[in-house]
Amino acid sequence: MRSIIFIVAITVSLIFASCGGKKAEIKAEEVTNESMVELTEAQLKNSEIKTGKIEQRSISSLLKVNGKIEVPPQNMISVSVPMGGYLKSTKLLAGMHISKGEVIAIMEDQQYIQLQQDYLTAKAHFNSIEKEYIRQKELNQSKASSDKVYENAQTEYLSQKVLIRSLSEKLKLIGLNPENVNENTISKNINIYSPINGFVSQVKMNIGKYANPTDVLFELVNPADIHLQLTVFEKDLNKISIGQKLIAFNNTQPDKKYNCEIILIGKDVSSERTVQVQCHFENYDKSLIPGMYMNAQVEVATNTAFVIPNEGIVRFEGKEYVYIESENKKYEMIEVKTQNNENGYTQIAFSDGTDIQNKTFVIKGAYTLLMKMKNTEEEE
Numbered sequence: 446m447r448s449i450i451f452i453v454a455i456t457v458s459l460i461f462a463s464c465g466g467k468k469a470e471i472k473a474e475e476v477t478n479e480s481m482v483e484l485t486e487a488q489l490k491n492s493e494i495k496t497g498k499i500e501q502r503s504i505s506s507l508l509k510v511n512g513k514i515e516v517p518p519q520n521m522i523s524v525s526v527p528m529g530g531y532l533k534s535t536k537l538l539a540g541m542h543i544s545k546g547e548v549i550a551i552m553e554d555q556q557y558i559q560l561q562q563d564y565l566t567a568k569a570h571f572n573s574i575e576k577e578y579i580r581q582k583e584l585n586q587s588k589a590s591s592d593k594v595y596e597n598a599q600t601e602y603l604s605q606k607v608l609i610r611s612l613s614e615k616l617k618l619i620g621l622n623p624e625n626v627n628e629n630t631i632s633k634n635i636n637i638y639s640p641i642n643g644f645v646s647q648v649k650m651n652i653g654k655y656a657n658p659t660d661v662l663f664e665l666v667n668p669a670d671i672h673l674q675l676t677v678f679e680k681d682l683n684k685i686s687i688g689q690k691l692i693a694f695n696n697t698q699p700d701k702k703y704n705c706e707i708i709l710i711g712k713d714v715s716s717e718r719t720v721q722v723q724c725h726f727e728n729y730d731k732s733l734i735p736g737m738y739m740n741a742q743v744e745v746a747t748n749t750a751f752v753i754p755n756e757g758i759v760r761f762e763g764k765e766y767v768y769i770e771s772e773n774k775k776y777e778m779i780e781v782k783t784q785n786n787e788n789g790y791t792q793i794a795f796s797d798g799t800d801i802q803n804k805t806f807v808i809k810g811a812y813t814l815l816m817k818m819k820n821t822e823e824e825e
Contacts (some may be wrong), residue, residue: 481776482818483776497805498805499806501750501751506785507744508677510681512741513736513739514673514734516672517670517672520666521666522666523661523664526619526635528554528556530655531554531654532654535663537550539645546638548637549638549663550663552619561621561630561631561632578602580598581594620637642667645663646663646665646735647664649662650662670725671735672726673705674722675722679720680718686710690707691743693740695738699740703728706725709723750784751801754808758783758793765780766779768814
């Protein structure tokens with residue numbers, strides 16, 4: 446009786462063990478199938494999925510850096526009035542474009558009147574002083590006058606010439622042409638002219654306020670030679686050189702690219718182990734403003750690698766995948782490591798040593814397969 450019970454127990458155990466094995470096999474199969482997706486003939490026909498062999502192409506390695514737009518010191522102009530004065534009028538606003546020679550402000554002060562008066566008075570006296578000098582020179586040559594009288598006339602003549610020249614330069618300093626100054630043109634106002642073609646960076650003085658000679662009225666910028674200043678880490682310095690080309694763009698318009706060239710590499714390493722690299726824009730764009738932050742991609746090397754069209758890559762849960770056709774209308778999702786991207790192709794690599802060349806990849810419509818997989822999981 447005990448033997449019969451023992452046999453039955455063994456039989457039951459074997460049955461349970463057999464069932465457990467089948468469950469394990471089914472579970473293993475389900476796990477394996479989580480990365481598989483199958484389409485019907487109709488689904489495949491209505492999709493934009495395309496397959497093909499992976500190919501090798503020359504693709505560039507890119508160094509990604511950032512920086513901002515800067516203006517060299519010689520292109521930043523601070524406008525002031527050497528003799529001071531009251532700001533009578535101006536139409537300038539920050540960001541306004543200006544042309545060289547354009548009147549940007551009118552100043553007013555009584556000292557301008559005094560300067561013009563002194564100049565005209567000095568010129569008027571010069572005529573009589575010059576005549577006296579010439580007369581004394583002739584008399585001295587004929588010994589009709591003493592040397593001392595001639596020397597005094599000569600000294601006064603030369604002193605007056607110096608005075609007129611000095612007053613003339615002061616007039617030029619405040620923007621007045623000495624040749625145009627006469628008794629009918631004396632004015633309490635002077636015009637301030639723009640010295641460059643560019644735009645207004647800052648307006649620092651309001652109308653009616655007195656400006657000292659050291660006060661800055663306006664900050665002007667000549668954008669003709671704006672630079673892109675990049676911050677490059679010390680470890681990447683060996684990858685760049687003067688004359689190297691790069692592409693820059695900003696976050697607001699990432700699709701708008703600007704071609705640049707490296708013109709200067711700094712020699713000072715900061716405490717953050719970075720170096721400033723100056724780049725020149727090949728074509729100036731008025732939308733580029735000093736201080737604007739920019740991103741840049743520097744092409745540092747070119748190599749041959751396996752690449753796949755960007756439409757053949759899907760990104761899911763922080764990882765990147767491609768699909769390989771395992772059977773007709775069946776596709777397996779495999780994780781890949783992406784590297785460089787150029788002209789619509791991305792360099793990929795497999796960490797598990799997958800034989801890339803003998804596989805058929807989905808090169809277009811990979812996201813269609815991802816959506817099909819996720820919809821199937823939700824239905825289950």
